[in-house]
Amino acid sequence: MFFIIGFLVVVASVIGGYVGGDGHLSVLWMPFEFLIIFGAGIGAFIIANPKNVLSGSAKSMGALLRGSKYNKASYLELLGVLYALFRLAKTKGDLALENHVERPEESTLFQAFPRFAKEHHALIFLCDYLRLLTLGTSNSHEMEAVMDEELETHHKEMHAISNAVGVLGDALPALGIVAAVLGVIHTMGSITEPPEVLGHLIGGALVGTFSGILMSYGLVSPMSRSLEQTFDAESQYLHCIKVGVIAHMQGYAPQVSIEFSRKILLSHVRPTFAEVEEMLQNLPAYS
DSSP states (O other): OHHHHHHHHHHHHHHHHHHHTTOOHHHHOOHHHHHHHHHHHHHHHHHHSOHHHHHHHHHHHHHHHHOOOOOHHHHHHHHHHHHHHHHHHHHHOGGGGHHHHHSGGGOHHHHTOHHHHTOHHHHHHHHHHHHHHHTTOOOHHHHHHHHHHHHHHHHHHHHHHHHHHHHHHHHHHHHHHHHHHHHHHHHHTTTTSOHHHHHHHHHHHHHHHHHHHHHIIIIIHHHHHHHHHHHHHHHHHHHHHHHHHHHHHTTOOHHHHHHHHHHTSOTTTOOOHHHHHHHHHTOOOOO
């Protein structure tokens, strides 16, 4: 939502300022200049990136439009999930988690937290490490090291997408110059034409430079930054899970374990201690 609003502000400011200065919009309509810039940009993007980054970039467009989906309510539910699992493990042992982590889609515990149950990657991440607990893993330091490695790998995979979009943004001004140079070459071939024709041709050539710079700094580079922030928010969500699991393995009470998780959250998405307390009081016991 904010992405669309921001882009509309950019376009309205640039085009509005141009028209307000008695500019003619028809001069800016140069479809072949756009074909050179954006066609070459897309081609270079395909050349530079492997298949997983290309497909990930296409899939990330939805995330770009809606922004981060992790807010205070989603974290409050996450803390509820962790508390319910840790309380079950503390009262009945880690093996009591087996039925829930082996078939999470059938788990009454996970079904009670529908928002979290839809977070496929986070659900699998949590279940994988709880499954290790049911198999007898007890060294929290070794577990933390493995979790850190997985989180780092996930971070690299996600940021490969935002970095690729950023590189495309950096390339667009240069591709705009390519389009402008081709426009100048075309103009030189019509040097005997009257001034009004030459003026139109030169203006068209300069539209290439204008378009490349505008799309770079007004759209594609901000897209890269927006994706980076969205991916960082997802990494923070997984990190919150990690902190809680490690605290549980170190023997802390369920409420203390989720408090560790809560404290590492950014202030604008962090539920208050009182909000968490109120939520926990309404949680039923699971088996």
